[in-house]
Amino acid sequence: MNALQAVEGQLEWAERPAPVCNAGQIRIKVAAAGLNRADLLQRAGLYPPPPGVTDVLGLECSGVVIEVVGNSRWQVGDKVCALLAGGGMAEEVVIEGTQALPVPQGLNLIEAAVLPEVYATAWLNLFVLGKLQPGEKALIHAGASGVGSAGIQLCKAFGNPCWVSVGSLDRLAYCESLGAQGGVLRGDGLEALRDFAPFDVILDPVGAKYAPLNLSILALDGRWVMIGLMGGRETTLDLAKLLSKRIHLMGSTLRSRSLEDKAQLLADLEAKVWPLFSSGSLSPRLEQSFSIKDVEAAFASLATNKVSGKLALVIDEHLAA
Structure with a gap:
Protein backbone atom coordinates (compact mmCIF):
# COMPACT_ATOMS: atom_id res chain seq x y z
CA MET A 1 0.00 0.00 0.00
CA PRO A 116 -13.30 11.95 14.91
CA GLU A 117 -10.24 13.90 16.05
CA VAL A 118 -11.83 17.31 16.62
CA TYR A 119 -15.11 16.13 18.07
CA ALA A 120 -13.36 13.67 20.36
CA THR A 121 -10.98 16.44 21.47
CA ALA A 122 -13.73 18.99 22.05
CA TRP A 123 -16.01 16.55 23.87
CA LEU A 124 -13.22 15.18 26.06
CA ASN A 125 -11.90 18.55 27.13
CA LEU A 126 -15.09 20.55 27.48
CA PHE A 127 -17.50 17.97 28.83
CA VAL A 128 -15.46 15.12 30.33
CA LEU A 129 -12.46 16.90 31.84
CA GLY A 130 -14.01 20.37 31.86
CA LYS A 131 -17.29 18.99 33.27
CA LEU A 132 -19.39 21.69 31.63
CA GLN A 133 -22.89 21.75 33.08
CA PRO A 134 -25.91 23.25 31.31
CA GLY A 135 -25.80 27.03 31.53
CA GLU A 136 -22.12 27.27 32.44
CA LYS A 137 -19.98 29.60 30.32
CA ALA A 138 -17.03 28.54 28.17
CA LEU A 139 -14.18 30.41 26.50
CA ILE A 140 -12.57 28.76 23.47
CA HIS A 141 -9.28 30.17 22.27
CA ALA A 142 -8.54 29.74 18.54
CA GLY A 143 -12.27 29.45 18.07
CA ALA A 144 -12.22 29.14 14.27
CA SER A 145 -9.92 26.10 14.32
CA GLY A 146 -11.21 22.58 13.76
CA VAL A 147 -11.43 21.88 17.50
CA GLY A 148 -12.85 25.34 18.11
CA SER A 149 -15.53 24.86 15.45
CA ALA A 150 -16.54 21.58 17.05
CA GLY A 151 -16.45 23.04 20.54
CA ILE A 152 -18.67 26.01 19.68
CA GLN A 153 -21.28 23.75 18.11
CA LEU A 154 -21.22 21.36 21.07
CA CYS A 155 -21.63 24.26 23.51
CA LYS A 156 -24.65 25.51 21.58
CA ALA A 157 -26.17 22.03 21.38
CA PHE A 158 -25.77 21.33 25.10
CA GLY A 159 -26.83 24.71 26.46
CA ASN A 160 -23.50 26.40 27.21
CA PRO A 161 -22.98 30.01 26.12
CA CYS A 162 -19.44 30.39 24.77
CA TRP A 163 -17.07 33.11 23.64
CA VAL A 164 -13.93 32.92 21.51
CA SER A 165 -10.62 34.52 20.71
CA VAL A 166 -9.75 34.59 17.00
CA GLY A 167 -7.44 36.27 14.51
CA SER A 168 -9.79 38.34 12.34
CA LEU A 169 -13.27 39.83 12.05
CA ASP A 170 -14.15 37.28 9.37
CA ARG A 171 -13.25 34.45 11.71
CA LEU A 172 -15.20 36.03 14.54
CA ALA A 173 -18.25 36.23 12.27
CA TYR A 174 -17.70 32.57 11.36
CA CYS A 175 -17.67 31.58 15.04
CA GLU A 176 -20.79 33.59 15.74
CA SER A 177 -22.51 31.82 12.84
CA LEU A 178 -21.78 28.53 14.62
CA GLY A 179 -23.29 29.76 17.87
CA ALA A 180 -20.63 31.73 19.75
CA GLN A 181 -22.01 34.65 21.75
CA GLY A 182 -19.10 36.86 20.74
CA GLY A 183 -15.38 37.22 21.22
CA VAL A 184 -12.24 39.26 20.70
CA LEU A 185 -9.46 39.58 18.13
CA ARG A 186 -6.10 38.51 19.45
CA GLY A 187 -4.41 41.36 17.58
CA ASP A 188 -6.42 43.85 19.62
CA GLY A 189 -5.38 42.18 22.87
CA LEU A 190 -7.51 39.89 24.97
CA GLU A 191 -8.40 42.24 27.80
CA ALA A 192 -11.88 42.77 26.35
CA LEU A 193 -12.65 39.18 27.38
CA ARG A 194 -13.08 40.56 30.89
CA ASP A 195 -16.38 42.05 29.70
CA PHE A 196 -17.76 38.51 29.28
CA ALA A 197 -16.07 36.93 32.32
CA PRO A 198 -16.08 34.99 34.55
CA PHE A 199 -15.84 31.72 32.59
CA ASP A 200 -16.45 28.29 34.06
CA VAL A 201 -14.29 26.47 31.51
CA ILE A 202 -11.48 27.68 29.24
CA LEU A 203 -10.31 25.50 26.36
CA ASP A 204 -6.76 26.64 25.69
CA PRO A 205 -4.48 25.51 22.83
CA VAL A 206 -2.20 28.54 23.27
CA GLY A 207 -0.49 28.12 26.64
CA ALA A 208 2.01 30.57 28.09
CA LYS A 209 0.98 33.72 26.24
CA TYR A 210 -2.61 33.61 27.49
CA ALA A 211 -2.02 32.01 30.90
CA PRO A 212 -2.10 35.03 33.27
CA LEU A 213 -5.29 36.37 31.70
CA ASN A 214 -6.92 32.94 31.76
CA LEU A 215 -6.32 32.73 35.47
CA SER A 216 -7.82 36.16 36.09
CA ILE A 217 -11.03 35.58 34.10
CA LEU A 218 -11.90 32.12 35.38
CA ALA A 219 -14.78 31.77 37.81
CA LEU A 220 -14.56 30.27 41.27
CA ASP A 221 -13.99 26.52 40.81
CA GLY A 222 -13.21 27.20 37.12
CA ARG A 223 -11.64 24.54 34.92
CA TRP A 224 -8.74 25.45 32.65
CA VAL A 225 -7.97 22.72 30.12
CA MET A 226 -4.73 23.17 28.19
CA ILE A 227 -4.49 21.23 24.92
CA GLY A 228 -1.60 22.97 23.16
CA LEU A 229 1.36 25.32 23.45
CA MET A 230 1.04 27.52 20.36
CA GLY A 231 1.91 30.56 22.52
CA GLY A 232 4.87 29.07 24.38
CA ARG A 233 5.58 26.71 27.26
CA GLU A 234 6.92 28.96 30.05
CA THR A 235 5.04 31.61 32.00
CA THR A 236 4.61 33.11 35.48
CA LEU A 237 1.39 32.61 37.43
CA ASP A 238 0.08 34.00 40.69
CA LEU A 239 -0.46 30.72 42.52
CA ALA A 240 -2.29 32.48 45.33
CA LYS A 241 -5.01 33.35 42.82
CA LEU A 242 -5.05 29.75 41.58
CA LEU A 243 -5.49 28.59 45.18
CA SER A 244 -8.06 31.15 46.31
CA LYS A 245 -10.27 30.61 43.24
CA ARG A 246 -9.95 26.80 43.54
CA ILE A 247 -8.95 26.59 39.87
CA HIS A 248 -8.53 23.19 38.24
CA LEU A 249 -5.63 23.40 35.74
CA MET A 250 -5.37 20.35 33.48
CA GLY A 251 -3.05 19.36 30.68
CA SER A 252 -4.70 17.12 28.12
CA THR A 253 -3.60 15.16 25.06
CA LEU A 254 -5.77 12.71 23.14
CA ARG A 255 -3.27 10.85 20.98
CA SER A 256 -1.44 9.11 23.83
CA ARG A 257 -4.56 7.92 25.69
CA SER A 258 -5.11 4.20 26.01
CA LEU A 259 -7.30 2.23 23.62
CA GLU A 260 -9.71 1.66 26.50
CA ASP A 261 -10.02 5.40 27.17
CA LYS A 262 -10.57 6.10 23.50
CA ALA A 263 -13.14 3.31 23.20
CA GLN A 264 -15.19 4.87 26.01
CA LEU A 265 -14.84 8.32 24.49
CA LEU A 266 -16.03 7.11 21.09
CA ALA A 267 -18.94 5.25 22.68
CA ASP A 268 -20.00 8.52 24.33
CA LEU A 269 -19.71 10.35 21.01
CA GLU A 270 -21.82 7.77 19.22
CA ALA A 271 -24.53 7.91 21.86
CA LYS A 272 -24.63 11.63 22.61
CA VAL A 273 -23.08 13.52 19.70
CA TRP A 274 -23.43 11.49 16.48
CA PRO A 275 -27.27 11.79 16.42
CA LEU A 276 -26.86 15.57 16.30
CA PHE A 277 -25.24 15.33 12.86
CA SER A 278 -28.26 13.47 11.54
CA SER A 279 -30.58 16.14 12.95
CA GLY A 280 -28.50 18.97 11.50
CA SER A 281 -27.53 20.42 14.89
CA LEU A 282 -23.85 19.75 14.20
CA SER A 283 -21.79 20.18 11.03
Missing part, protein backbone atom coordinates in the same frame (compact mmCIF):
# COMPACT_ATOMS: atom_id res chain seq x y z
CA ASN A 2 1.00 3.65 -0.31
CA ALA A 3 1.20 5.86 2.77
CA LEU A 4 2.27 9.38 3.73
CA GLN A 5 5.38 9.85 5.84
CA ALA A 6 7.41 12.82 6.97
CA VAL A 7 11.10 12.19 6.30
CA GLU A 8 13.44 14.95 7.48
CA GLY A 9 10.63 17.46 7.15
CA GLN A 10 9.60 16.34 3.67
CA LEU A 11 6.33 14.60 2.80
CA GLU A 12 6.68 11.28 0.99
CA TRP A 13 3.75 9.33 -0.49
CA ALA A 14 5.48 5.98 -0.89
CA GLU A 15 4.95 2.23 -0.70
CA ARG A 16 4.83 0.68 2.75
CA PRO A 17 4.05 -2.86 3.93
CA ALA A 18 0.33 -3.33 4.58
CA PRO A 19 -0.34 -3.88 8.30
CA VAL A 20 -1.50 -7.29 9.53
CA CYS A 21 -5.10 -7.55 10.74
CA ASN A 22 -5.35 -9.49 14.02
CA ALA A 23 -8.25 -10.71 16.17
CA GLY A 24 -10.61 -7.90 17.13
CA GLN A 25 -9.30 -5.65 14.38
CA ILE A 26 -10.68 -4.39 11.09
CA ARG A 27 -9.03 -3.25 7.88
CA ILE A 28 -10.35 -0.07 6.29
CA LYS A 29 -9.84 0.95 2.67
CA VAL A 30 -9.32 4.66 3.24
CA ALA A 31 -11.40 7.17 1.30
CA ALA A 32 -10.19 10.35 3.01
CA ALA A 33 -8.22 11.58 6.01
CA GLY A 34 -8.59 14.68 8.14
CA LEU A 35 -5.66 17.07 8.39
CA ASN A 36 -4.79 18.41 11.85
CA ARG A 37 -2.21 20.70 13.39
CA ALA A 38 -0.64 17.63 14.97
CA ASP A 39 0.30 16.50 11.45
CA LEU A 40 2.14 19.79 10.89
CA LEU A 41 4.02 19.27 14.16
CA GLN A 42 4.89 15.67 13.33
CA ARG A 43 6.19 16.73 9.93
CA ALA A 44 8.42 19.26 11.68
CA GLY A 45 9.74 16.61 14.06
CA LEU A 46 8.03 18.18 17.08
CA TYR A 47 5.31 15.59 17.76
CA PRO A 48 6.55 12.02 17.30
CA PRO A 49 4.01 9.17 17.49
CA PRO A 50 3.69 7.33 20.80
CA PRO A 51 5.83 4.19 21.25
CA GLY A 52 4.61 1.34 19.08
CA VAL A 53 2.52 3.56 16.79
CA THR A 54 3.22 3.83 13.06
CA ASP A 55 5.05 6.89 11.78
CA VAL A 56 2.54 7.23 8.94
CA LEU A 57 0.73 10.55 9.33
CA GLY A 58 -2.97 10.92 10.05
CA LEU A 59 -5.05 10.93 13.24
CA GLU A 60 -8.45 10.37 11.63
CA CYS A 61 -9.84 8.86 8.47
CA SER A 62 -12.92 7.42 6.82
CA GLY A 63 -13.50 4.54 4.45
CA VAL A 64 -15.03 1.13 3.91
CA VAL A 65 -14.34 -1.99 5.97
CA ILE A 66 -12.67 -4.62 3.76
CA GLU A 67 -11.57 -7.18 6.38
CA VAL A 68 -12.83 -8.24 9.81
CA VAL A 69 -10.99 -10.69 12.07
CA GLY A 70 -12.81 -12.32 14.99
CA ASN A 71 -15.97 -11.14 16.68
CA SER A 72 -16.89 -7.58 15.75
CA ARG A 73 -19.83 -5.22 15.40
CA TRP A 74 -18.48 -4.39 11.94
CA GLN A 75 -18.99 -6.19 8.65
CA VAL A 76 -17.22 -5.99 5.32
CA GLY A 77 -18.77 -3.13 3.37
CA ASP A 78 -19.59 -0.94 6.38
CA LYS A 79 -18.80 2.77 5.97
CA VAL A 80 -16.89 4.04 9.00
CA CYS A 81 -14.72 6.82 10.31
CA ALA A 82 -11.91 6.25 12.79
CA LEU A 83 -9.90 7.93 15.53
CA LEU A 84 -6.23 6.97 15.27
CA ALA A 85 -2.91 7.48 17.00
CA GLY A 86 -1.39 7.50 13.51
CA GLY A 87 -1.63 5.91 10.08
CA GLY A 88 -4.74 7.52 8.60
CA MET A 89 -3.06 9.02 5.54
CA ALA A 90 -2.65 5.71 3.77
CA GLU A 91 -4.52 3.52 1.31
CA GLU A 92 -5.36 1.10 4.12
CA VAL A 93 -5.41 1.22 7.89
CA VAL A 94 -5.86 -1.55 10.46
CA ILE A 95 -7.45 -0.63 13.78
CA GLU A 96 -9.19 -2.09 16.78
CA GLY A 97 -12.91 -2.28 16.09
CA THR A 98 -13.54 0.04 19.05
CA GLN A 99 -11.67 2.86 17.28
CA ALA A 100 -14.29 3.13 14.54
CA LEU A 101 -17.64 4.88 14.39
CA PRO A 102 -20.39 4.68 11.78
CA VAL A 103 -20.55 7.51 9.26
CA PRO A 104 -23.35 9.78 10.55
CA GLN A 105 -26.52 9.64 8.51
CA GLY A 106 -26.57 12.31 5.82
CA LEU A 107 -22.78 12.80 5.62
CA ASN A 108 -20.42 11.60 2.92
CA LEU A 109 -17.07 9.93 3.50
CA ILE A 110 -15.03 13.10 3.02
CA GLU A 111 -17.11 14.96 5.62
CA ALA A 112 -16.92 12.00 7.99
CA ALA A 113 -13.12 11.92 7.74
CA VAL A 114 -12.79 15.26 9.57
CA LEU A 115 -15.03 14.39 12.53
CA PRO A 284 -18.37 18.90 9.92
CA ARG A 285 -17.35 22.43 8.88
CA LEU A 286 -15.24 21.09 6.03
CA GLU A 287 -13.67 24.14 4.38
CA GLN A 288 -11.76 22.37 1.61
CA SER A 289 -10.62 18.95 0.44
CA PHE A 290 -7.40 18.21 -1.43
CA SER A 291 -6.33 15.24 -3.50
CA ILE A 292 -3.43 13.32 -1.97
CA LYS A 293 -1.51 14.46 -5.07
CA ASP A 294 -1.83 18.01 -3.70
CA VAL A 295 -0.75 17.16 -0.17
CA GLU A 296 1.88 19.92 -0.05
CA ALA A 297 -0.79 22.51 -0.82
CA ALA A 298 -3.02 21.09 1.90
CA PHE A 299 -0.29 21.30 4.55
CA ALA A 300 0.63 24.81 3.41
CA SER A 301 -3.00 25.91 3.66
CA LEU A 302 -3.33 24.67 7.24
CA ALA A 303 -0.04 26.30 8.20
CA THR A 304 -1.38 29.76 7.27
CA ASN A 305 -3.64 29.70 10.36
CA LYS A 306 -6.40 31.13 8.17
CA VAL A 307 -8.48 27.98 7.78
CA SER A 308 -11.93 28.15 9.37
CA GLY A 309 -12.95 24.61 10.21
CA LYS A 310 -11.30 21.55 8.69
CA LEU A 311 -9.29 20.32 5.70
CA ALA A 312 -9.40 16.81 4.27
CA LEU A 313 -7.08 14.76 2.08
CA VAL A 314 -8.87 12.55 -0.43
CA ILE A 315 -6.95 9.28 -0.66
CA ASP A 316 -9.29 7.33 -2.98
CA GLU A 317 -11.34 9.59 -5.24
CA HIS A 318 -13.57 6.77 -6.51
CA LEU A 319 -14.42 5.56 -2.99
CA ALA A 320 -15.03 9.10 -1.73
CA ALA A 321 -17.27 10.06 -4.64
Whole structure:
Protein backbone atom coordinates (compact mmCIF):
# COMPACT_ATOMS: atom_id res chain seq x y z
CA MET A 1 0.00 0.00 0.00
CA ASN A 2 1.00 3.65 -0.31
CA ALA A 3 1.20 5.86 2.77
CA LEU A 4 2.27 9.38 3.73
CA GLN A 5 5.38 9.85 5.84
CA ALA A 6 7.41 12.82 6.97
CA VAL A 7 11.10 12.19 6.30
CA GLU A 8 13.44 14.95 7.48
CA GLY A 9 10.63 17.46 7.15
CA GLN A 10 9.60 16.34 3.67
CA LEU A 11 6.33 14.60 2.80
CA GLU A 12 6.68 11.28 0.99
CA TRP A 13 3.75 9.33 -0.49
CA ALA A 14 5.48 5.98 -0.89
CA GLU A 15 4.95 2.23 -0.70
CA ARG A 16 4.83 0.68 2.75
CA PRO A 17 4.05 -2.86 3.93
CA ALA A 18 0.33 -3.33 4.58
CA PRO A 19 -0.34 -3.88 8.30
CA VAL A 20 -1.50 -7.29 9.53
CA CYS A 21 -5.10 -7.55 10.74
CA ASN A 22 -5.35 -9.49 14.02
CA ALA A 23 -8.25 -10.71 16.17
CA GLY A 24 -10.61 -7.90 17.13
CA GLN A 25 -9.30 -5.65 14.38
CA ILE A 26 -10.68 -4.39 11.09
CA ARG A 27 -9.03 -3.25 7.88
CA ILE A 28 -10.35 -0.07 6.29
CA LYS A 29 -9.84 0.95 2.67
CA VAL A 30 -9.32 4.66 3.24
CA ALA A 31 -11.40 7.17 1.30
CA ALA A 32 -10.19 10.35 3.01
CA ALA A 33 -8.22 11.58 6.01
CA GLY A 34 -8.59 14.68 8.14
CA LEU A 35 -5.66 17.07 8.39
CA ASN A 36 -4.79 18.41 11.85
CA ARG A 37 -2.21 20.70 13.39
CA ALA A 38 -0.64 17.63 14.97
CA ASP A 39 0.30 16.50 11.45
CA LEU A 40 2.14 19.79 10.89
CA LEU A 41 4.02 19.27 14.16
CA GLN A 42 4.89 15.67 13.33
CA ARG A 43 6.19 16.73 9.93
CA ALA A 44 8.42 19.26 11.68
CA GLY A 45 9.74 16.61 14.06
CA LEU A 46 8.03 18.18 17.08
CA TYR A 47 5.31 15.59 17.76
CA PRO A 48 6.55 12.02 17.30
CA PRO A 49 4.01 9.17 17.49
CA PRO A 50 3.69 7.33 20.80
CA PRO A 51 5.83 4.19 21.25
CA GLY A 52 4.61 1.34 19.08
CA VAL A 53 2.52 3.56 16.79
CA THR A 54 3.22 3.83 13.06
CA ASP A 55 5.05 6.89 11.78
CA VAL A 56 2.54 7.23 8.94
CA LEU A 57 0.73 10.55 9.33
CA GLY A 58 -2.97 10.92 10.05
CA LEU A 59 -5.05 10.93 13.24
CA GLU A 60 -8.45 10.37 11.63
CA CYS A 61 -9.84 8.86 8.47
CA SER A 62 -12.92 7.42 6.82
CA GLY A 63 -13.50 4.54 4.45
CA VAL A 64 -15.03 1.13 3.91
CA VAL A 65 -14.34 -1.99 5.97
CA ILE A 66 -12.67 -4.62 3.76
CA GLU A 67 -11.57 -7.18 6.38
CA VAL A 68 -12.83 -8.24 9.81
CA VAL A 69 -10.99 -10.69 12.07
CA GLY A 70 -12.81 -12.32 14.99
CA ASN A 71 -15.97 -11.14 16.68
CA SER A 72 -16.89 -7.58 15.75
CA ARG A 73 -19.83 -5.22 15.40
CA TRP A 74 -18.48 -4.39 11.94
CA GLN A 75 -18.99 -6.19 8.65
CA VAL A 76 -17.22 -5.99 5.32
CA GLY A 77 -18.77 -3.13 3.37
CA ASP A 78 -19.59 -0.94 6.38
CA LYS A 79 -18.80 2.77 5.97
CA VAL A 80 -16.89 4.04 9.00
CA CYS A 81 -14.72 6.82 10.31
CA ALA A 82 -11.91 6.25 12.79
CA LEU A 83 -9.90 7.93 15.53
CA LEU A 84 -6.23 6.97 15.27
CA ALA A 85 -2.91 7.48 17.00
CA GLY A 86 -1.39 7.50 13.51
CA GLY A 87 -1.63 5.91 10.08
CA GLY A 88 -4.74 7.52 8.60
CA MET A 89 -3.06 9.02 5.54
CA ALA A 90 -2.65 5.71 3.77
CA GLU A 91 -4.52 3.52 1.31
CA GLU A 92 -5.36 1.10 4.12
CA VAL A 93 -5.41 1.22 7.89
CA VAL A 94 -5.86 -1.55 10.46
CA ILE A 95 -7.45 -0.63 13.78
CA GLU A 96 -9.19 -2.09 16.78
CA GLY A 97 -12.91 -2.28 16.09
CA THR A 98 -13.54 0.04 19.05
CA GLN A 99 -11.67 2.86 17.28
CA ALA A 100 -14.29 3.13 14.54
CA LEU A 101 -17.64 4.88 14.39
CA PRO A 102 -20.39 4.68 11.78
CA VAL A 103 -20.55 7.51 9.26
CA PRO A 104 -23.35 9.78 10.55
CA GLN A 105 -26.52 9.64 8.51
CA GLY A 106 -26.57 12.31 5.82
CA LEU A 107 -22.78 12.80 5.62
CA ASN A 108 -20.42 11.60 2.92
CA LEU A 109 -17.07 9.93 3.50
CA ILE A 110 -15.03 13.10 3.02
CA GLU A 111 -17.11 14.96 5.62
CA ALA A 112 -16.92 12.00 7.99
CA ALA A 113 -13.12 11.92 7.74
CA VAL A 114 -12.79 15.26 9.57
CA LEU A 115 -15.03 14.39 12.53
CA PRO A 116 -13.30 11.95 14.91
CA GLU A 117 -10.24 13.90 16.05
CA VAL A 118 -11.83 17.31 16.62
CA TYR A 119 -15.11 16.13 18.07
CA ALA A 120 -13.36 13.67 20.36
CA THR A 121 -10.98 16.44 21.47
CA ALA A 122 -13.73 18.99 22.05
CA TRP A 123 -16.01 16.55 23.87
CA LEU A 124 -13.22 15.18 26.06
CA ASN A 125 -11.90 18.55 27.13
CA LEU A 126 -15.09 20.55 27.48
CA PHE A 127 -17.50 17.97 28.83
CA VAL A 128 -15.46 15.12 30.33
CA LEU A 129 -12.46 16.90 31.84
CA GLY A 130 -14.01 20.37 31.86
CA LYS A 131 -17.29 18.99 33.27
CA LEU A 132 -19.39 21.69 31.63
CA GLN A 133 -22.89 21.75 33.08
CA PRO A 134 -25.91 23.25 31.31
CA GLY A 135 -25.80 27.03 31.53
CA GLU A 136 -22.12 27.27 32.44
CA LYS A 137 -19.98 29.60 30.32
CA ALA A 138 -17.03 28.54 28.17
CA LEU A 139 -14.18 30.41 26.50
CA ILE A 140 -12.57 28.76 23.47
CA HIS A 141 -9.28 30.17 22.27
CA ALA A 142 -8.54 29.74 18.54
CA GLY A 143 -12.27 29.45 18.07
CA ALA A 144 -12.22 29.14 14.27
CA SER A 145 -9.92 26.10 14.32
CA GLY A 146 -11.21 22.58 13.76
CA VAL A 147 -11.43 21.88 17.50
CA GLY A 148 -12.85 25.34 18.11
CA SER A 149 -15.53 24.86 15.45
CA ALA A 150 -16.54 21.58 17.05
CA GLY A 151 -16.45 23.04 20.54
CA ILE A 152 -18.67 26.01 19.68
CA GLN A 153 -21.28 23.75 18.11
CA LEU A 154 -21.22 21.36 21.07
CA CYS A 155 -21.63 24.26 23.51
CA LYS A 156 -24.65 25.51 21.58
CA ALA A 157 -26.17 22.03 21.38
CA PHE A 158 -25.77 21.33 25.10
CA GLY A 159 -26.83 24.71 26.46
CA ASN A 160 -23.50 26.40 27.21
CA PRO A 161 -22.98 30.01 26.12
CA CYS A 162 -19.44 30.39 24.77
CA TRP A 163 -17.07 33.11 23.64
CA VAL A 164 -13.93 32.92 21.51
CA SER A 165 -10.62 34.52 20.71
CA VAL A 166 -9.75 34.59 17.00
CA GLY A 167 -7.44 36.27 14.51
CA SER A 168 -9.79 38.34 12.34
CA LEU A 169 -13.27 39.83 12.05
CA ASP A 170 -14.15 37.28 9.37
CA ARG A 171 -13.25 34.45 11.71
CA LEU A 172 -15.20 36.03 14.54
CA ALA A 173 -18.25 36.23 12.27
CA TYR A 174 -17.70 32.57 11.36
CA CYS A 175 -17.67 31.58 15.04
CA GLU A 176 -20.79 33.59 15.74
CA SER A 177 -22.51 31.82 12.84
CA LEU A 178 -21.78 28.53 14.62
CA GLY A 179 -23.29 29.76 17.87
CA ALA A 180 -20.63 31.73 19.75
CA GLN A 181 -22.01 34.65 21.75
CA GLY A 182 -19.10 36.86 20.74
CA GLY A 183 -15.38 37.22 21.22
CA VAL A 184 -12.24 39.26 20.70
CA LEU A 185 -9.46 39.58 18.13
CA ARG A 186 -6.10 38.51 19.45
CA GLY A 187 -4.41 41.36 17.58
CA ASP A 188 -6.42 43.85 19.62
CA GLY A 189 -5.38 42.18 22.87
CA LEU A 190 -7.51 39.89 24.97
CA GLU A 191 -8.40 42.24 27.80
CA ALA A 192 -11.88 42.77 26.35
CA LEU A 193 -12.65 39.18 27.38
CA ARG A 194 -13.08 40.56 30.89
CA ASP A 195 -16.38 42.05 29.70
CA PHE A 196 -17.76 38.51 29.28
CA ALA A 197 -16.07 36.93 32.32
CA PRO A 198 -16.08 34.99 34.55
CA PHE A 199 -15.84 31.72 32.59
CA ASP A 200 -16.45 28.29 34.06
CA VAL A 201 -14.29 26.47 31.51
CA ILE A 202 -11.48 27.68 29.24
CA LEU A 203 -10.31 25.50 26.36
CA ASP A 204 -6.76 26.64 25.69
CA PRO A 205 -4.48 25.51 22.83
CA VAL A 206 -2.20 28.54 23.27
CA GLY A 207 -0.49 28.12 26.64
CA ALA A 208 2.01 30.57 28.09
CA LYS A 209 0.98 33.72 26.24
CA TYR A 210 -2.61 33.61 27.49
CA ALA A 211 -2.02 32.01 30.90
CA PRO A 212 -2.10 35.03 33.27
CA LEU A 213 -5.29 36.37 31.70
CA ASN A 214 -6.92 32.94 31.76
CA LEU A 215 -6.32 32.73 35.47
CA SER A 216 -7.82 36.16 36.09
CA ILE A 217 -11.03 35.58 34.10
CA LEU A 218 -11.90 32.12 35.38
CA ALA A 219 -14.78 31.77 37.81
CA LEU A 220 -14.56 30.27 41.27
CA ASP A 221 -13.99 26.52 40.81
CA GLY A 222 -13.21 27.20 37.12
CA ARG A 223 -11.64 24.54 34.92
CA TRP A 224 -8.74 25.45 32.65
CA VAL A 225 -7.97 22.72 30.12
CA MET A 226 -4.73 23.17 28.19
CA ILE A 227 -4.49 21.23 24.92
CA GLY A 228 -1.60 22.97 23.16
CA LEU A 229 1.36 25.32 23.45
CA MET A 230 1.04 27.52 20.36
CA GLY A 231 1.91 30.56 22.52
CA GLY A 232 4.87 29.07 24.38
CA ARG A 233 5.58 26.71 27.26
CA GLU A 234 6.92 28.96 30.05
CA THR A 235 5.04 31.61 32.00
CA THR A 236 4.61 33.11 35.48
CA LEU A 237 1.39 32.61 37.43
CA ASP A 238 0.08 34.00 40.69
CA LEU A 239 -0.46 30.72 42.52
CA ALA A 240 -2.29 32.48 45.33
CA LYS A 241 -5.01 33.35 42.82
CA LEU A 242 -5.05 29.75 41.58
CA LEU A 243 -5.49 28.59 45.18
CA SER A 244 -8.06 31.15 46.31
CA LYS A 245 -10.27 30.61 43.24
CA ARG A 246 -9.95 26.80 43.54
CA ILE A 247 -8.95 26.59 39.87
CA HIS A 248 -8.53 23.19 38.24
CA LEU A 249 -5.63 23.40 35.74
CA MET A 250 -5.37 20.35 33.48
CA GLY A 251 -3.05 19.36 30.68
CA SER A 252 -4.70 17.12 28.12
CA THR A 253 -3.60 15.16 25.06
CA LEU A 254 -5.77 12.71 23.14
CA ARG A 255 -3.27 10.85 20.98
CA SER A 256 -1.44 9.11 23.83
CA ARG A 257 -4.56 7.92 25.69
CA SER A 258 -5.11 4.20 26.01
CA LEU A 259 -7.30 2.23 23.62
CA GLU A 260 -9.71 1.66 26.50
CA ASP A 261 -10.02 5.40 27.17
CA LYS A 262 -10.57 6.10 23.50
CA ALA A 263 -13.14 3.31 23.20
CA GLN A 264 -15.19 4.87 26.01
CA LEU A 265 -14.84 8.32 24.49
CA LEU A 266 -16.03 7.11 21.09
CA ALA A 267 -18.94 5.25 22.68
CA ASP A 268 -20.00 8.52 24.33
CA LEU A 269 -19.71 10.35 21.01
CA GLU A 270 -21.82 7.77 19.22
CA ALA A 271 -24.53 7.91 21.86
CA LYS A 272 -24.63 11.63 22.61
CA VAL A 273 -23.08 13.52 19.70
CA TRP A 274 -23.43 11.49 16.48
CA PRO A 275 -27.27 11.79 16.42
CA LEU A 276 -26.86 15.57 16.30
CA PHE A 277 -25.24 15.33 12.86
CA SER A 278 -28.26 13.47 11.54
CA SER A 279 -30.58 16.14 12.95
CA GLY A 280 -28.50 18.97 11.50
CA SER A 281 -27.53 20.42 14.89
CA LEU A 282 -23.85 19.75 14.20
CA SER A 283 -21.79 20.18 11.03
CA PRO A 284 -18.37 18.90 9.92
CA ARG A 285 -17.35 22.43 8.88
CA LEU A 286 -15.24 21.09 6.03
CA GLU A 287 -13.67 24.14 4.38
CA GLN A 288 -11.76 22.37 1.61
CA SER A 289 -10.62 18.95 0.44
CA PHE A 290 -7.40 18.21 -1.43
CA SER A 291 -6.33 15.24 -3.50
CA ILE A 292 -3.43 13.32 -1.97
CA LYS A 293 -1.51 14.46 -5.07
CA ASP A 294 -1.83 18.01 -3.70
CA VAL A 295 -0.75 17.16 -0.17
CA GLU A 296 1.88 19.92 -0.05
CA ALA A 297 -0.79 22.51 -0.82
CA ALA A 298 -3.02 21.09 1.90
CA PHE A 299 -0.29 21.30 4.55
CA ALA A 300 0.63 24.81 3.41
CA SER A 301 -3.00 25.91 3.66
CA LEU A 302 -3.33 24.67 7.24
CA ALA A 303 -0.04 26.30 8.20
CA THR A 304 -1.38 29.76 7.27
CA ASN A 305 -3.64 29.70 10.36
CA LYS A 306 -6.40 31.13 8.17
CA VAL A 307 -8.48 27.98 7.78
CA SER A 308 -11.93 28.15 9.37
CA GLY A 309 -12.95 24.61 10.21
CA LYS A 310 -11.30 21.55 8.69
CA LEU A 311 -9.29 20.32 5.70
CA ALA A 312 -9.40 16.81 4.27
CA LEU A 313 -7.08 14.76 2.08
CA VAL A 314 -8.87 12.55 -0.43
CA ILE A 315 -6.95 9.28 -0.66
CA ASP A 316 -9.29 7.33 -2.98
CA GLU A 317 -11.34 9.59 -5.24
CA HIS A 318 -13.57 6.77 -6.51
CA LEU A 319 -14.42 5.56 -2.99
CA ALA A 320 -15.03 9.10 -1.73
CA ALA A 321 -17.27 10.06 -4.64
